Amino acid sequence: MHATLHSVSDVMTHTVAAVGRKATFKEIVQLMQDWKVSALPVLEGEGRVVGVVSEADLLPKEEFRDSDPDRYTQLRRLSDLAKAGAITAEELMTSPALTTRPDATLAQAARTMAHAKVKRLPVVTELGMLEGIVSRADLLKVFLRSDDEIAEEVRLELVAYLFPMPGSAIRVEVHDGVVRLAGHVRDTSLIPVAARLVRAVEGVVDVDFDLEGHDSVTASGHSSAATVAESSTGF
Known part of the structure; x- marks a missing residue:
């Protein structure tokens, strides 16, 4: 990355x-x-x-x-x-x-x-x-960077690294510098890490999450599901 x-x-x-x-x-x-x-x-x-x-x-x-x-x-x-x-x-x-x-x-x-x-x-x-x-x-x-440029960096440098396929499918949308990540992730524990890294991208104004995760198999052999919806309040 x-x-x-x-x-x-x-x-x-x-x-x-x-x-x-x-x-x-x-x-x-x-x-x-x-x-x-x-x-x-x-x-x-x-x-x-x-x-x-x-x-x-x-x-x-x-x-x-x-x-x-x-x-x-x-x-x-x-x-x-x-x-x-x-x-x-x-x-x-x-x-x-x-x-x-x-x-x-x-x-x-x-x-x-x-x-x-x-x-x-x-x-x-x-x-x-x-x-x-x-x-x-x-x-x-840096806040003059286009939404497309920010989205490409987030998609290629962060999402692909933290949430690789298979098991994760995330859409990256950027509007007026506000990044929105939506979809499914394999490991929800990485979401706070993603939040910090996305906020560190030059030109990002704010970050919003709408991610549904399927965590690893539990000790009883059943998978646990979690849904995460986070709206950042700024830096």
């Missing part, structure tokens, strides 16, 4: 706008405007990522432009006040940069973004060299 697992390299953007350490405040703002992005990797040398400068790093300059913060605010927001007076990417950036690798799974990248509350991650090599950038929107591209 070799189910497809998409990696960051499959969905990332390869052409990336970036700045050097000495890029000025206005150059950064202009580049963000031109590229319609909210953050830029900061590079040094031949392309090693040393930080990220975002809109959040730039906003303190406007926030504190005509204000005189009190002592409490000064103590509580030392970092923001420092950025309010910054004029280069080196002074503004968040460092070290939070990054991901090209071979990271989409789930790993999504967890990193969620925990750090960021919208995008630079994608770097083992040496920290910039290869691309991946955004929240990029991670959602």
Whole structure:
């Protein structure tokens, strides 16, 4: 069984706008405007990522432009006040940069973004060299997979492996990303396993089961029958 697992390299953007350490405040703002992005990797040398400068790093300059913060605010927001007076990417950036690798799974990248509350991650090599950038929107591209493509993967990579003929006959239907498995299975104990594996298929929105099973012969020599109808409530 070799189910497809998409990696960051499959969905990332390869052409990336970036700045050097000495890029000025206005150059950064202009580049963000031109590229319609909210953050830029900061590079040094031949392309090693040393930080990220975002809109959040730039906003303190406007926030504190005509204000005189009190002592409490000064103590509580030392970092923001420092950025309010910054004029280069080196002074503004968040460092070290939070990054991901090209071979990271989409789930790993999504967890990193969620925990750090960021919208995008630079994608770097083992040496920290910039290869691309991946955004929240990029991670959602897997849900653009067609129903036919998802059904084929579930049918060939999962159902055929877990419930081979003879003894099992399962129909695989997919509508708007929701997978439905219906029919007869020889071993109902594998249904929870199937549920987990189907949910792990990229692009699957939900899973629904309507399976009737004929379990193995009991100690008394009689076969036991079981019917399983499960409707997944999500992930």
